[in-house]
Amino acid sequence: MADPIANPAPPAVSPDRPLQPPAPSAAGATTPAAPDVLSPEDAHKRMIDRIEDALTRIDVATRRRADALTTLEQRHDVLRDRMTQAIATLDTVLAAADAADTAEAPSDAAERGDA
Numbered sequence: 001m002a003d004p005i006a007n008p009a010p011p012a013v014s015p016d017r018p019l020q021p022p023a024p025s026a027a028g029a030t031t032p033a034a035p036d037v038l039s040p041e042d043a044h045k046r047m048i049d050r051i052e053d054a055l056t057r058i059d060v061a062t063r064r065r066a067d068a069l070t071t072l073e074q075r076h077d078v079l080r081d082r083m084t085q086a087i088a089t090l091d092t093v094l095a096a097a098d099a100a101d102t103a104e105a106p107s108d109a110a111e112r113g114d115a
Contacts (some may be wrong), residue, residue, distance in 0.1 A: 036048065
């Protein structure tokens with residue numbers, strides 16, 4: 001089973017925040033605009049966006065870990081059931097072997113003249 005932590009993180013986009021297209025450049029191509037200096041409001045918004053993105057990644061990772069734990073618990077339950085069945089079958093085989101040994105023991109003693 002793959003480790004969910006080793007998987008690459010999904011795109012960091014908050015589900016509450018709509019995607020914004022990149023700002024058009026002077027040449028008409030769409031490349032993200034990178035202002036030299038951010039206004040305090042823009043800097044604040046950018047920090048909040050980064051925090052929301054981080055929280056989204058944490059939420060996704062937490063859900064993956066919970067799913068992995070659920071899968072592991074299910075596998076553990078199946079293994080426990082199989083082991084219980086195997087032990088019960090082994091007990092039955094051993095009991096049958098003991099019964100067969102007990103049934104043969106008096107006849108063996110009679111053949112030797114011990115009885």
